[in-house]
Amino acid sequence: MTTLRVVVDQLIAPVPGSIGRYTEQLTQALITAAPAGCEVEGIVSSSTPAEYALIEERLPGLAGLYKTTLGRRELAAAWQLGITTSPGPGMIHSPSLLAPLRRHDRVNGGTQVAVTVHDTLALSHPEAFTSATVAWTKGMLKRARKHADAVVVPSHAVAAELAEFADFGDRVRVIGPALSRTFHLPGAELARSFADELIAERLAALDLPTEFILTAGTLEPRKAVTSLIAALGRPGAPDLPLLVLGPDTWGELDLAAVADEAGLPVGRVRSISGLSDENVALVMSRASAFVAPSLAEGFGLQIIQAFQMGTPVIHSDAPALVETAGDAGFVVEREDADGYPERLAAALDRVLGDRELADRLRVFGSDRAKAFSWRDSAERVWQLHADL
Incomplete structure (x- = not known):
């Protein structure tokens, strides 16, 4: 043996x-x-x-x-x-x-x-x-x-x-x-009616907005969540709340302070953490778009999660994220840090304002997820x- x-x-x-x-x-x-x-x-x-x-x-x-x-x-x-x-x-x-x-x-x-x-x-x-x-x-x-x-x-x-x-x-x-074998919607093993009931219960507990933008990570500079928050404060940026899969603090920074500095109202940005794989899948499935603004990564697993749930993805041109997404995501250049929030805002406006583009990203993403x-x-x- x-x-x-x-x-x-x-x-x-x-x-x-x-x-x-x-x-x-x-x-x-x-x-x-x-x-x-x-x-x-x-x-x-x-x-x-x-x-x-x-x-x-x-x-x-x-x-x-x-x-x-x-x-x-x-x-x-x-x-x-x-x-x-x-x-x-x-x-x-x-x-x-x-x-x-x-x-x-x-x-x-x-x-x-x-x-x-x-x-x-x-x-x-x-x-x-x-x-x-x-x-x-x-x-x-x-x-x-x-x-x-x-x-x-x-x-x-x-x-x-x-x-x-x-x-x-x-x-x-x-x-x-x-993806983890447990990454699926709640009640995947149940009959449709029971699964729908369980999903409704989870949604009520999560208290999700009707429409929202989703990202993941901490306020560590490399993750560029601060750039995404700044993007939402730009004129013409989509007027949607941002949910962050991750803690609301990093060192001396906290989401509320960063959002306030960007000129966003209280409650526009909030963290959501400690979720099971099923609940992460549920949140992913309800997001209007998932944004991965990170400046450096080894792999883009959360991009694949979003693809799996049929959510349009916007991501930076960090090499590992581009490689993970293939041609299934909307790419934003990282160069010129001062202009990065502006480009993120433009990408959000483009994807969320063009139903045909968003639908195309959903289809491409679903296909890409099958490669892993x-x-x-x-x-x-x-x-x-x-x-x-």
Whole structure:
């Protein structure tokens, strides 16, 4: 039996975040797509019995769980230095940079290690991260350059950006993520009448405006949510409320203050956070347009979410967002920061004021969303390890 061991530790991190969701979805798909004679095991830091049980519950079909002797923080530090043990020879796949990277003989020893780099933001925008995160990322990238047999990235844009910081040669493979299996409208498994009733209940609880613009992110400068808010204060901009999927504060900034500075009335901009995948899908489906103004990303997963729900998308020309959207979104140039809000306002006016254009974006987006599937991603990961 051939075993692929996946580092699943992020599933039990205090804040699993996007990498935790990625780990869960990819590992589930790897289990389902395992070729004949192959199985998937997990690697996890020393944890509690309840945490081990949680992993096994979320990853049905997992053949086993290798439990290291170190806790999560100690394991991350030890692997950065290459001084701890791993499950032994065999295939190891990490959905992040957290991996047992050290000297090994892939050809004669039978060991191969692949890691994942979701973006290069800790290097290109270090001000948005803690110094510890930046240092750890740099350290693990250095080890990956020396010892990783393959590096998975979500987009060609990240591959190009990564090459500016480290030379991985032909070891880089582009394998994109997909939408969570739980990303669908509430009641998708119910009869139509019961689903409609559940959706009505959720809508009442969410208290959504009849029409609104939707975005996602924080007030971190890179996300450019402030530029979008400023755009809504421009003369001639659509007079619609803005909902932000994310927190209402970042550092000393808060949405209310930014909106007030843009000349918007109280309540015109508000955050909506802590939603389940079903409720995010519901909000996406009701939005007049989804705007992704970010100046730098590794992949545009929320663009795919909007496409899936048939919502027109406006996005910046950040390379990863352009790559994710294909030709299915309305692109806004980032250059000339002072003029960016003006261009965002013009894009909103164009898309929301042209029903034919909006309908065309909906159709293109729905088609584009079909290009991403976890089954395809998992099969490509299995092929990657077979090639190694």
